[in-house]
Amino acid sequence: MAILITPETKILVQGITGDFGGRHARLSLDYGTKVVAGVTPGKGGQVFEHEKHRVPIFNSVHDAVAATGVTVSVVFVPPPFAGDAILEGVDAGLDLVVAITEGIPVRDMIRVKRAIAGSKTRLLGPNCPGVVTPGTGPQSTGGCRIGIAPGYIHRKGHVGVVSRSGTLTYEAVYQLTTRNIGQSTCVGIGGDPVNGTSHLDVIRMFNADPETHGIILIGEIGGNAEVEAARWIKTNVRKPVAGFIAGATAPAGRRMGHAGAIVGGAEDTAAAKIAVFKECGIEVAATPSDMADALLRAAKAKGITLT
């Protein structure tokens, strides 16, 4: 098992005919992921070809669902149209929509988030690297790669990674893999202030997943999501957890690349979040180079061997 997706999950790519969407659809196919449909309005009936693969393109998500039974989509649609693309996936009753697009207006996401409430669809992102459940093939191929993460750095195993940042996720995954420790699922929740899935949502899933034996929680300045997750961990999680918070040196009031990474008050500084992590029994990585080792320390303290 894993969370959110398994190597058998079939996926749909919204925006498959764009440069960005097409490139990552090819990389996912190379990884062994079951990309079964593409959607680009007006291009229905065409075929997305890559080596031996022939992926049918549909005009709408509804058409793609009706023809293929697909339940998960990834959105590479440009920002002005991305909110609408997510809503289309929700209306078609998908289980999971992963929004990669960076730069969606906040107002659009406020509406999307409201529309999703009460629906069966889970949204991951936007402005996120996506989600990877590694496979058992060479360089973890045969897994399910949704989004833009490099598949080859993964290794199948039992550590769950959750982060707002793409490159920091890769950093953590790479540290684990080079120490021969594999991952169950690696989840990027995205760097925007309004997103579909929170740190806490993912932590709950990792906690319930028997294949996940340890967790790395990577956060950053801004908002309250890491603190919320940490408090839940304190009372509910017995698995070893390591944490890192980026942005200790960021000045207040300046947005650090991610729209959500901005210090507003005393509670959303890195120092405040790190203090809560420590109080909640999370092993804090002193630097980003220390993330995998921090988890190993946490596991050792609980007498758990991670693989």
Place this chain on the structure above:
Amino acid sequence: MNIHEYQAKALFEKYGVPVPKGAPAKTHEEFVTALAQLPEGPTMVKSQIHAGGRGKGTFTNGFKGGVKFCKTKAEARDVAAKMLGNTLVTVQTGPAGRKVQTVYFTTASDIKKEYYLAILLDRASSRPVIVASTEGGMEIEKVAHETPEKIFKVLVDPAYGLADFQVRQLITGLGLNAAEAKGAAKLIRNLYGMFWETDAAMIEVNPLITTPSGEVLALDAKVSFDSNALFRHPEISALRDLNEEDPKEIEASKFNLSYIALDGNIACLVNGAGLAMSTMDIIKHYGGNPANFLDVGGGATKEQVVAAFKIILGDANVKGIFVNIFGGIMDCNVIATGIVDAVREVGLKLPLVVRLEGNNVAAGKATLGSSGLTIVSGDTMADAAQKIVKLVA
């Protein structure tokens, strides 16, 4: 994107949010035409810069106060002459201050009581929140810390917008009387309408005032917009004032680079916002001081790397450079070639430490190694950070 108070007040008027009568001036000649639009009598002169603390600020020419009350229009004109073209230093500008390029004249209002009103995003609920307080004219952070019971909030459901009962809650919370309530209700509704329609990131009115005659007015206005939504508001994009932005940040944005200047001496060039932030952190962790935040993004090109080097070297404080790239998908050799080109093109004399990891990393390291340039290689982030801190010390 931030705008000036006078621009925000013009938008307020457009959306039916009452403000004191006012007029901006960018030259001494315009003082006359601007003041001619106001009635004779007490007048405020307000320096227009994108920073708070204007009232308590000091000009570098010694003149005190970036916001002044004047008894007559003639006095307002003399005071404006001392502000325009001069540099105002406030708690938010840093010691360099900001040059005042516009002054704003407004009719001074009779104030019965001051309140606080703001609209912004509540991240926890992913909804717009209206924040109000009976303690206007002070720092809201201070009110929140000392008397949190005097701040109250209303969350707006985006499915049906601001409801009438919520407007009544706000008015009751502020303790407004029946005469004031009608004007306040209209003001709150229109302000929310502006927030939603213009894709504002934040609207802050501090103070909102009542007058002895029962009027409710926005005496100040601080407005910022969601940069990602400007594509659908060309009239708001046109309000951008490049004079208020760091020229290096403007240059960076032309190359799709995200750059923010800091006050240290180790420049960083990184891919990804989270990694860029933590690169600054790790420099600090090992006793150094980062000179900037710089994210070249996920698909950096050679041209972007060269542009990034030029921008970070435009900061005279920089004594060394730390390049930290995790090229998951992007080819490390492309980055390495960009680094070598950039170093040659700018004739770099400062120490440079490069940590490359990821796709095609062996070829990238070979390119750096065979370049004949003095480039120190770091194996991990920690190793590279310690090396650059040592080289700069």
